[in-house]
Amino acid sequence: MLEVSKLSASYGAIRAVRGIDLSVGKGRLCVILGSNGAGKSTTLRSIAGLHRPIEGKITLAGHDISRRSVHRVVRAGLALVPEGRMVVAPLTVEENLTLSTFSGRNNDPAILERVYTLFPRLKERRRQHAGLLSGGEQQMLAIGRALMTRPEVLLLDEPSMGLAPSVVDLVFDAIVELHRQGQSILLVEQNAELALSVCDYGYVMRRGEILVEGPPQDLRENPEVLEAYLT
Numbered sequence: 001m002l003e004v005s006k007l008s009a010s011y012g013a014i015r016a017v018r019g020i021d022l023s024v025g026k027g028r029l030c031v032i033l034g035s036n037g038a039g040k041s042t043t044l045r046s047i048a049g050l051h052r053p054i055e056g057k058i059t060l061a062g063h064d065i066s067r068r069s070v071h072r073v074v075r076a077g078l079a080l081v082p083e084g085r086m087v088v089a090p091l092t093v094e095e096n097l098t099l100s101t102f103s104g105r106n107n108d109p110a111i112l113e114r115v116y117t118l119f120p121r122l123k124e125r126r127r128q129h130a131g132l133l134s135g136g137e138q139q140m141l142a143i144g145r146a147l148m149t150r151p152e153v154l155l156l157d158e159p160s161m162g163l164a165p166s167v168v169d170l171v172f173d174a175i176v177e178l179h180r181q182g183q184s185i186l187l188v189e190q191n192a193e194l195a196l197s198v199c200d201y202g203y204v205m206r207r208g209e210i211l212v213e214g215p216p217q218d219l220r221e222n223p224e225v226l227e228a229y230l231t
């Protein structure tokens with residue numbers, strides 16, 4: 001269980017996140033919706049230890065991880081797939097995946113096979129340089145690399161960004177499959193229709209705050225959400 005309470009974070013002079021509360025229970029798929037600049041990435045980066053919050057508390061399975069460094073957050077069981085994917089271009093697919101051996105959370109060789117089962121394309125391309133992969137394959141690799149640390153909670157920042165609709169479907173099929181397997185997931189997504197079709201619970205952010213939250217069917221019927229995100 002990931003719990004975030006009263007989280008605030010700045011971006012330079014901008015208070016990008018203002019006192020938000022959210023939680024991701026075991027095996028749940030929760031989403032954060034919101035338009036550009038709402039503070040979604042700052043929220044995920046703060047949870048992942050990449051950005052130091054000004055205020056608030058983040059706990060994972062009851063342990064306070066609010067002010068831990070990134071590698072200690074990974075060791076505690078969180079893995080972030082950042083916006084823009086960030087694979088290591090000159091390394092092969094398999095080298096990108098096995099990099100996480102250094103995290104201290106990966107000592108089970110079966111995990112690599114689990115990633116290859118989820119993304120057979122990565123297995124086919126295991127010896128290719130990551131920089132030569134398509135955008136969709138790089139997104140699969142970024143998710144695969146995060147899974148290699150066996151995270152308690154997987155944090156995904158706009159995995160659909162810049163991908164063709166058919167490729168977005170492939171990536172979302174994998175997210176749904178991970179959810180089915182019991183993986184806890186916190187997903188940031190601008191495509192509200194898509195996000196609400198897969199999640200258990202959603203949060204809508206606007207200007208650094210949570211405007212409204214609830215199960216997907218409630219959000220779909222919410223006039224404010226309808227007007228702003230579901231046209």
Ligand SMILES: Nc1ncnc2c1ncn2[C@@H]1O[C@H](COP(=O)(O)OP(=O)(O)OP(=O)(O)O)[C@@H](O)[C@H]1O
Nearest residue numbers: 011012014016034035036037038039040041042043
């Ligand atoms: N590199 C930056 N320099 C200055 N301000 C930034 C920077 N990145 C984000 N901000 C500001 O911080 C606030 C929150 O940004 P954040 O990236 O968290 O939003 P987001 O919801 O992830 O948006 P997007 O959908 O565009 O990814 C915005 O007001 C934005 O203008």
Ligand SMILES: [Mg+2]
Nearest residue numbers: 040041042083
């Ligand atoms: Mg963002």
